[in-house]
Amino acid sequence: MNKILISPQKYIQGAGAINNVAEYAIKYGKHSYIIADNFVQGLVKDKIEKSYKKQKDASYQFGLFDGESSMEEINKHLDAVKQVNADVIIGIGGGKTLDTAKATAFKFNKPVIICPTLASTDAPTSALAIIYKPTGEFESYMHLPFNPNIVLLDTELVVNAPARFLVSGMGDALATYYEAKVCVDAGSKNMAGGLSTNAAFALATLCRDTLYKYGLEAKKACEAKKVNEAFENIVEANTLLSGLGFESSGLAAAHSVHDGLTELEETHHFMHGEKVSFGTIVQAVIDKNYDELEKIVKFSVKIGLPVTLKDLGITEDVEKKAMIVAKKTVHKDETIHSYPYKMTKDIVYKAILEADKLATKIKEGMK
Ligand SMILES: [Zn+2]
Missing domain, CATH: 1.20.1090.10 (Dehydroquinate synthase-like - alpha domain)
Incomplete structure (x- = not known):
């Protein structure tokens, strides 16, 4: 049997790291589709706005995460990214938001940037998404062919969580x-x-x-x-x-x-x-x-x-x-x-x- 090591292409960590997200996203294309729930959007929207303003021709839109990391939620985002032909999917938040971003990017065959706002599990870097039923019960593991392209972790956000x-x-x-x-x-x-x-x-x-x-x-x-x-x-x-x-x-x-x-x-x-x-x-x-x-x-x-x-x-x-x-x-x-x-x-x-x-x-x- 061969030895195999898998990992994201890039890992970025530091206080204020989210302020540079557009700099990394633009390398994959002009338009980013950012999946985050209401609470997280409130935390990061000014930082995201500033970050994208600094990059010439870079644009973004938020997609509201408001459910479970269910196939329904994933398909909702998939429809949205197809409509705007997004170049890169970004997930900002906790595990379920991040898994939704991973799965959406995989189904649309585009790169994904994962931005955890918590350090509560070791799932963010993995090539795995957990799919739940819309009612919250576990449904299945989605094994993805690749790990996220980038994991970007802002320790300033993480330190402010309980x-x-x-x-x-x-x-x-x-x-x-x-x-x-x-x-x-x-x-x-x-x-x-x-x-x-x-x-x-x-x-x-x-x-x-x-x-x-x-x-x-x-x-x-x-x-x-x-x-x-x-x-x-x-x-x-x-x-x-x-x-x-x-x-x-x-x-x-x-x-x-x-x-x-x-x-x-x-x-x-x-x-x-x-x-x-x-x-x-x-x-x-x-x-x-x-x-x-x-x-x-x-x-x-x-x-x-x-x-x-x-x-x-x-x-x-x-x-x-x-x-x-x-x-x-x-x-x-x-x-x-x-x-x-x-x-x-x-x-x-x-x-x-x-x-x-x-x-x-x-x-x-x-x-
Ligand atoms: Zn574990």
Whole structure:
């Protein structure tokens, strides 16, 4: 099997980066179609206007994102971009806006610039869009042939979002190294259908080290709404390092446990990275990686991520619910099958309960 690494063509990050968006967009053609919801349009419209004024012949229009990243929403934007024959699609906002932009650009066969306003997951750089039903339930994964042309991230916008988003992004990013390690050791396929390169695994490793070093300081910076070096480092870890790390090294148990947890009503108001956080601890039990488990739990508690079932609102019928989660975790399409041995619901069930017990004890000991 070949090694494969995939990534965006260009990654831009910095305070005020959005002010230069037209400079990058004009390289793909004169007219940009910018997908953003009402709230985000309010945040960026003056900056966008100024940016396009500086570029000769550059023009743009907004397309209002006002639903789910559903086929209905995508087709609405597709009709609009066809009508004006847009040269480049730009998505500014959270995950669903960005996925709509990726899917619209793919269907219209035009370049796409992705501008996340949050650092809450590692999805922006990926060649993946999640499609929901108009009513909000998950529908399918749209696997795109290429990653976004450009990911442009304005840290000034990200720092003004509530710190919970950044912390959740750290929960997502912390899983990356541990899942990558399983895939690398087992010689399993990454998300691009190849083996991990040393480069991708080095990024995953740097992602983990950056989180441990700067995570707490970055959270404080976000609470103070101040972009500093630690904040920049964590935004990069959450977005670029984790994004390339997971896609080009591969996923394993932590994300499958996340998917299992979504079976329980109690977890629905928790963010992606908050559920992945518990998944990473379960994976450490499966991997018998107890030294790292303590490190993971202590770090997660310090920055405010959930580490136990109780933290995730699961307090009744715990054993029965752990089995529901375990069953979904080992569904045949799940990445937990990256392990070189057969993964069963009983292994996962026991690991969930042990992870909960160990994390509860470590958390208690920190008080
Ligand atoms: Zn994730």
